[in-house]
Amino acid sequence: MIRIEGVTKRYPNGHYGLTDVSLTVHRGEFVFLVGPSGAGKSTLIRLLYGEERPSTGEVTIDHFRLTTMRLRHLPKLRRQLGIVFQDVKLLPTRNVFQNVAFAMEVVGASKKEIQKRVPQVLELVGLARRKDNFPNQLSGGEQQRVGIARALVNQPTYVLADEPTGNLDPDTASDIMRLFLEINRRGATVVMATHARDLVNQLQKRVVAIEGGRIVRDEARGAYGYES
């Protein structure tokens, strides 16, 4: 369970990223974070994976208290999380298989586990036949699928996505979104910041709207609610 309680994030320059935000996400939920650019969606995601700490308030993920956690325990939390970015952050010198395998190598997985897990995840994201290609040989949608495969390969409890379809055309974005739904159906909790209005409206999932660093709306089966 993710619990955010009375969190304010104030940056050293005096700018407020978030003001008095409280939010609870249960296991197995699928949550869209929506709102204008600069509203604080990314800040919220960054707080969840420990890249930033709140100025006041509490952030808890399962038994991890992110506000007081020692930095050296951060890796343990991160192994429960799969993080997907708009700019996928693939390694250009490694092919698809190696990019996904890298995430397993660096947490100390064995060759055997890697050989078993990576093809499964590539199958799930529909890239099994592209495993020997390098990132620059892939389309934007395919690159994002690699990013998702990498986030999933260590079997995270939570998947955090910061505008994963931001760079993609509507059809590809729809495919990617369906992939996240499938991941959620298989048990992972998904928190996604997005601007994909049509998809949010269509999917009827929980929608949390953020404006000016505050939560202004939280609906169980919500709509995007903004004109784009």
Next chain:
Amino acid sequence: MYVMKRGVHTAMSLNSMGHLLRETGRSLTRNAWMALASVSTVTISLFVLAVFVVVSVNVNHVTHILENQVEMRVFIKPHVSRRQEMVLYHQARHWPQVRRIDFFTKKQAAQNLKNEFPDQQDLFQVIQKSNPLFDGFDVYTKTPQQISTVAARMTKDPIVHNVVYQGTVVRRLSRLGNILKWSGWVIEGLLAIATMLIIVNTIRLAVFARRREIQVMRLVGATDWFIRWPFILEGLIIGLVGAAAADVVVGSGYHWVLGRAATSLPFWPMAGLHRVLDETTLFTVVGGLVVGGLASIIAVRRFLKV
């Protein structure tokens, strides 16, 4: 359910070991020129260190030999009769400062030399035919302070050619040894700083070259030390390779010097190759590892925010 938990690997497993070696090797080859520059700098500064060690081992060697020799040696002018020599001998025996006095002929002197330098047999063939050495006395005083008094008295005697007393030589040599040691440490300290700056920069470039990997590693939960180790290892390897290169250069250099010294300075006692190499290897390997390790730790702390 799709979600399945796995424990966090905190200990360095064999898998991680393989990763560590692969990543270090990759970084060193990708950064080959910078790595080479670092290794050369390490080599040069450790070479200087090793030269200091070589000189200082030799100074100590000579000092030690001299300390174990007689306190004072009095050489008699050539063509002085044995009777005149014996007169001085018997007088000196009763000087209050003299503890003991031994007479030696130039023949005995030649024999002693021959025993001290077994490698120079052909030279002694010549010496035995027309011996250029002197007769003389080995004089021991009751206290070291009396050496100069006795030496002065001996020098005044008309049949005495010259007096060599090792006390001063030993004192001068050990002072020289100290000066060498201290100037060596100062120069070496400066070189170590310069070397470290270059290694720090090499590691910094390596960190920069791998910034994407590092970012991904952090995001998927690699531990700090898992990320750091390849860079630390890179620094250690640079230090070690530099040390090995310096040892090869110094070893072959000293081997060559020993060869030259045997012909042109046959009476100069040089410390043996193995003894010198033992010392230089110890200093260079420890020095290389310390400089390389320290530099990479500094670089990782400053440039690798994990």
